[in-house]
Amino acid sequence: MDTILKEAVLDKCRDLSIPVFGIASAEQWNQSYFEPWVPVLFRPRSIFPEVKSVIVIGFPVILPILETAPSIHYHELYKTLNRLLDADAYLISLFLISRGYSSISIPRDGYGSVEVLKNNPLTFFSHRHAAFLAGLGTFGINNTILTENYGPRVRFASVFTTAELPPDPPLSRPVCIKCMRCVKACPVQAIPGEEYPEGLINKNLCASRSESLSLRYISPCGICIKVCPVGKDRDLHSRKNLEIYNEDSIDFKEYHSAWKHVRSYGRK
Ligand code: SF4
Ligand code: SF4
Known part of the structure; x- marks a missing residue:
């Protein structure tokens, strides 16, 4: 295990202003964690047989933007996060290649359109399972990974590398408070x-909603990650009182007015 290289990779993540990162060993997919929920073909060694370690990176979804969802504001943020994740995962793979280790980046999504997802609601690799194994969070009732800092409001991408990096242990306690x-x-x-x-979510219902929002340029949905009370980002953005999401409440009417305004533009 190369601890010096691991520190260099983590420094690279910090240089790229990536706030969430962790490392899993490719071997962990072959242990009992996900039997039988991650079929063999979806595991890192089936995708890149020489892989030794999986680096998982994440960017948070900024809560006050998410609160406008469904909106063009959140739609654009989502695209920005996707660009950042893909670019930074690629830069990290190049960094490792420059150190002599074959490496590949895995894109954050991996499907052509929501229509494709409706017919086959899987991607060739699950970053959520990678994030769990890399110690970044645990699965919530909404099937996302909940992190301590941002709750479920994080998007992930991964890098597969032949470098043997010391893995981070999975969290021992659940983050979801049910x-x-x-x-x-x-x-x-x-x-x-x-x-x-x-408790698997009905991916077809979820993808159908996403598709209808997409036709109006305001996908994704985001509601189940918006209302989750977990995450230190709620303190930072002064969002501990979840009554804010009761849009009949008069206590937060300036927020509701702001969201209504944003939701009214840039969409069909
Ligand atoms: S709240 Fe939206 S994103 Fe979450 S499961 Fe329901 S439809 Fe899907
Ligand atoms: S909203 Fe509650 S039940 Fe759902 S994922 Fe968050 S903590 Fe868990």
């Missing part, structure tokens, strides 16, 4: 309310 707010808030009742992996 409040069921995501279950109640989902507009299409796609979240069954049981623990992952038994």
